[in-house]
Amino acid sequence: MIKGTTKIIGIFGYPVEHTKSPAMHNAAFEHLGLDYCYVPFSVKPEGLKAAVDGIRAFGLAGVNITVPHKETVLPFLDKLSEEASFIGAVNTVKNENGILTGYNTDGIGFMRSLEEKGVQAKGKKVLILGAGGAARAVGYALCKESFECHIYNRTVEKGIALCGHLAKAGGKVRMADNDSINDKVFLSEMDILINTTSVGLAESDAPLLKTSLLAPGQIVCDLIYKQTSFLKEASKAGCVTMNGLGMLLWQGAAAFEIWTAAKAPVEIMRKALEKNLLG
Ligand SMILES: NC(=O)c1ccc[n+]([C@@H]2O[C@H](COP(=O)([O-])OP(=O)(O)OC[C@H]3O[C@@H](n4cnc5c(N)ncnc54)[C@H](OP(=O)(O)O)[C@@H]3O)[C@@H](O)[C@H]2O)c1
Known part of the structure; x- marks a missing residue:
């Protein structure tokens, strides 16, 4: 129930109608009995600065930032986490007495989803298809x-620009071309393909x-939420998807x-997401 004390968390996106995040977070708040509510806000690009000022004006506890604002929001924030600063994109903002700090939790989200599959990525060879915002977060x-x-x-x-940037994070990073990604020897050396x-x-x-x-045992990931043709075909080839x-x-x-300092009830959030995706 929304009360005078309820803390509001938002998500800024455009469009935002498709978002699954309210279902996931509101289920978690309810489960833990936290006095929070998560609300979607349709924010057009030209309204982003005013919307960020609104976080302070309305005293929102924080927001998620989604497409197309993850990069353009940076100049309007007061502080950035190390990840957000390196990646150059923010998906989470915390408001502490009007001071807005931007974080990027996409990379850690990917790593935890891999660990959950029992995949230890340390020391493995990885092929990343793409060089957009998601690739920057996962690559970092x-x-x-x-x-x-x-x-x-x-x-x-x-x-090439992403390779150069990621190399600064300390990893060995190389560019793959059209020939290499269709070369059996090159592909067979990759433990994880994303x-x-x-x-x-x-x-x-x-x-x-x-x-x-592709060969049996290779780990094949897609950041798209559904079973794409890439995943279906990889699964047929014996890969773990x-x-x-x-x-x-x-x-x-x-x-x-980051917002609540409480431990996230992950299984409750998972159930809410899955229910929302089916519905
Ligand atoms: N699971 C999650 O939590 C999560 C989080 C973030 C993103 N995602 C998903 O990740 C995907 C990418 O998001 P993003 O934010 O990185 O987008 P983005 O910054 O716009 O980057 C898009 C990437 O896709 C490539 N691309 C687009 N169309 C292509 C085509 N026809 N052929 C080859 N490459 C093509 C682009 O290549 P060019 O550079 O050549 O244009 C670029 O590398 C989206 O599907 C998004 O939903 C999922």
Whole structure:
């Protein structure tokens, strides 16, 4: 029940109608009996600064930031976490007496979803398809642990720029081209393959690489929430597959803990997400 004391958490996105985060967070607040409420806000790009000022004016406890504001929100915040600063994108904001700190929990969300699958990424060779915001977050989390990362991107210049940037995080980072991602020897050396592009959102999207070259036991991930053709074909090839639902859950759990300092009830959040996705 919303009362005079209820703390409000928001999500700023445009569009925002599709978001699954309110279901996940409100279920968690209710389960723990926390006096919080999570609300979606449709914020157009031209209204972003006013919306961020509104966090202070309305005394919101925090917000999530989603597409298309993850990068453009940075200049309006007071402080950034180390991750958010390196990645150049924010998905979580905490308001402490009008001081707004930006965090990025996407990378940790991905790593926890891998761990949950029993996958230890340390020392493994990874192929990341894509060089957008999600690739930066996932790549940073992987490189910090000194893995060998290969980046493939349709727009080569963006891929090269990401390689250079991620190398500063301490990992071994190399560029992969069209030939390498369709080369059996190269692919066979990869322990973990991750699609961070939006290819796969449409049913008709073909995977970016030849899945017939994948081998049983390889870990194949897609940040898209559903079973994409990439995951379906990899599964047929005997690979262990993981869609983006776990990352969505665990980035939300990390954000929840930043706002409330309470331990996130992950299983309650998972159930709420799954129910919302089915509904
Ligand atoms: N599970 C989660 O919690 C989670 C979190 C964040 C994002 N995501 C998902 O991750 C995906 C990417 O998000 P983002 O924020 O990184 O987007 P973004 O910054 O716009 O980057 C999009 C990436 O996809 C590539 N791409 C798009 N269309 C392509 C095509 N037809 N062929 C080849 N490459 C193509 C782009 O390549 P170019 O550079 O060549 O344009 C770029 O590398 C989305 O599907 C999003 O829903 C999931």
